[in-house]
Amino acid sequence: MIGFVNGTxxxxxxxxxxxxxxxxxxxxxVFDFLRVKETLPLFLDAHMDRLYRSLDLMxxxxxxxxxxxxNIVNELIHQNKPEHSGIRITVTxxxxxxxxxxxxxHIIIVQQPIAAPPDTLPTGAYKLVTHAYRRQMPEVKxxxxxxxxxxxxxxxxxxxNDVLYQWEGNISECPRANFFIVTQNNTLVTPGAGxxxxxxxxxxxxxxxxxxxxxxxxxxxxxxxxxxxxxxxSSTKRxxxxxxxxxxxxxxxxKDSVAAALFDRLRKLEG
Amino acid sequence: MIGFVNGTxxxxxxxxxxxxxxxxxxxxxVFDFLRVKETLPLFLDAHMDRLYRSLDLMxxxxxxxxxxxxNIVNELIHQNKPEHSGIRITVTxxxxxxxxxxxxxHIIIVQQPIAAPPDTLPTGAYKLVTHAYRRQMPEVKxxxxxxxxxxxxxxxxxxxNDVLYQWEGNISECPRANFFIVTQNNTLVTPGAGxxxxxxxxxxxxxxxxxxxxxxxxxxxxxxxxxxxxxxxSSTKRxxxxxxxxxxxxxxxxKDSVAAALFDRLRKLEG
Numbered sequence: 001m002i003g004f005v006n007g008t009x010x011x012x013x014x015x016x017x018x019x020x021x022x023x024x025x026x027x028x029x030v031f032d033f034l035r036v037k038e039t040l041p042l043f044l045d046a047h048m049d050r051l052y053r054s055l056d057l058m059x060x061x062x063x064x065x066x067x068x069x070x071n072i073v074n075e076l077i078h079q080n081k082p083e084h085s086g087i088r089i090t091v092t093x094x095x096x097x098x099x100x101x102x103x104x105x106h107i108i109i110v111q112q113p114i115a116a117p118p119d120t121l122p123t124g125a126y127k128l129v130t131h132a133y134r135r136q137m138p139e140v141k142x143x144x145x146x147x148x149x150x151x152x153x154x155x156x157x158x159x160x161n162d163v164l165y166q167w168e169g170n171i172s173e174c175p176r177a178n179f180f181i182v183t184q185n186n187t188l189v190t191p192g193a194g195x196x197x198x199x200x201x202x203x204x205x206x207x208x209x210x211x212x213x214x215x216x217x218x219x220x221x222x223x224x225x226x227x228x229x230x231x232x233x234s235s236t237k238r239x240x241x242x243x244x245x246x247x248x249x250x251x252x253x254x255k256d257s258v259a260a261a262l263f264d265r266l267r268k269l270e271g
Numbered sequence: 272m273i274g275f276v277n278g279t280x281x282x283x284x285x286x287x288x289x290x291x292x293x294x295x296x297x298x299x300x301v302f303d304f305l306r307v308k309e310t311l312p313l314f315l316d317a318h319m320d321r322l323y324r325s326l327d328l329m330x331x332x333x334x335x336x337x338x339x340x341x342n343i344v345n346e347l348i349h350q351n352k353p354e355h356s357g358i359r360i361t362v363t364x365x366x367x368x369x370x371x372x373x374x375x376x377h378i379i380i381v382q383q384p385i386a387a388p389p390d391t392l393p394t395g396a397y398k399l400v401t402h403a404y405r406r407q408m409p410e411v412k413x414x415x416x417x418x419x420x421x422x423x424x425x426x427x428x429x430x431x432n433d434v435l436y437q438w439e440g441n442i443s444e445c446p447r448a449n450f451f452i453v454t455q456n457n458t459l460v461t462p463g464a465g466x467x468x469x470x471x472x473x474x475x476x477x478x479x480x481x482x483x484x485x486x487x488x489x490x491x492x493x494x495x496x497x498x499x500x501x502x503x504x505s506s507t508k509r510x511x512x513x514x515x516x517x518x519x520x521x522x523x524x525x526k527d528s529v530a531a532a533l534f535d536r537l538r539k540l541e542g
Contacts, residue, residue, distance in 0.1 A: 016287035145297035
């Protein structure tokens with residue numbers, strides 16, 4: 001596959017950056033990730049908007065406009081002609097002479113084959129374990145996954161698929177996915193602050209509106225005990241129903257579930 | 272200058288790593304930094320011990336033993352023959368195929384000229400501003416300086432030299448330095464947990480013992496108001512007296528200060 005690094009299209013196996021990169025040296029970087037269906041980058045505008053918002057919040061200034069970067073992404077897809085893939089756009093603080101001050105950003109665009117999500121809602125077991133943690137700058141899609149990666153062995157020990165972050169009883173997100181519940185009175189609820197606002201999350205809120213009541217508000221650990229459904233969302237997964245959280249076993253997800261209906265609507269939204 | 276990247280001594284201007292590096296992509300990396308006086312790496316064993324402790328805590332396993340890495344560092348110094356320099360050893364989660372799971376680590380050793388610290392305690396103004404923040408995994412020297420770098424413009428706006436992290440009124444550290452106070456009853460106090468244990472900090476505790484009482488315990492924001500002295504320590508700076516913290520103006524530092532006596536002892540410890 002071809003990638004794009006600091007102005008040049010390049011075979012990914014040869015793609016490198018200087019060791020002085022501030023993303024590498026000091027963890028100062030942001031990224032965005034989107035799914036590509038054949039040659040169609042899904043919800044590219046929304047991902048671009050979020051990337052440029054991340055850049056703005058991190059005081060990083062890219063020399064490409066959104067339109068120019070969109071053209072580069074489309075050119076990359078045209079060169080790679082993948083069947084199903086993901087594109088990751090990473091922007092860092094650049095090759096900083098003092099190793100501390102952001103300079104002209106580095107930009108790295110990587111395209112890699114990924115499995116297409118299934119046509120219908122997955123039905124397998126999917127367990128989350130909660131962990132008390134708050135991401136720093138949660139509204140920015142930074143490259144900081146230190147805790148998420150550090151927790152991986154523990155997550156496996158727990159027989160879980162992923163970790164669900166909570167702080168003082170309030171649930172925020174999984175490291176790479178947003179979290180939703182459906183309450184007993186048929187309301188779709190998802191945290192409204194303190195986490196990354198996923199593009200798929202926004203799409204779900206949009207397609208859910210004429211299906212059931214929707215609330216963006218704090219979701220507590222207690223709320224889980226009475227939830228009819230719980231699921232996570234991301235660009236690669238669309239929706240995965242959660243079957244257990246810590247010691248709590250959640251119900252099965254039939255074809256009549258809200259998760260299934262939303263999954264179907266999301267799939268149609270992809271065109 | 273020459274560096275050392277994944278087994279090869281290389282001109283630093285040409286030193287690169289693959290874009291799939293997990294330190295770059297997910298902020299998963301640790302490092303250590305030491306000062307080199309002519310050809311003498313200062314307190315190399317202590318820095319090696321800390322590096323390997325960081326690696327252990329992060330589940331990263333380097334193929335070099337401490338002895339082998341020590342030899343590499345000495346070989347690097349021999350090749351560069353610097354007058355006064357710093358060496359930074361960075362180890363990341365490697366070129367991860369799935370972009371999430373640590374694999375064989377990347378190691379990057381960079382040597383760069385730095386200014387030698389002064390012969391006597393610096394006497395200029397040095398202001399800190401406090402910020403409510405806790406580093407994740409504070410006992411590990413990770414590459415996570417996201418908040419420190421993000422705060423730089425704000426620190427400058429405040430007319431300050433650096434930020435001092437506190438959480439719920441307890442002071443921890445500066446991003447790259449430890450923090451000490453001298454109390455009215457002539458006790459040297461420094462936080463004992465929740466921060467990185469600096470090599471210079473350990474040296475200070477060691478040389479202070481026959482000079483005054485020493486305590487490793489919580490230092491609160493209130494403690495600052497009655498402190499006779501406050502200073503920061505690091506490998507590059509030895510000791511810098513702090514003259515102001517937020518709106519609090521601290522006293523002058525005469526030649527009779529504890530900071531001056533400790534600075535002198537630290538300098539002699541370097542041999």
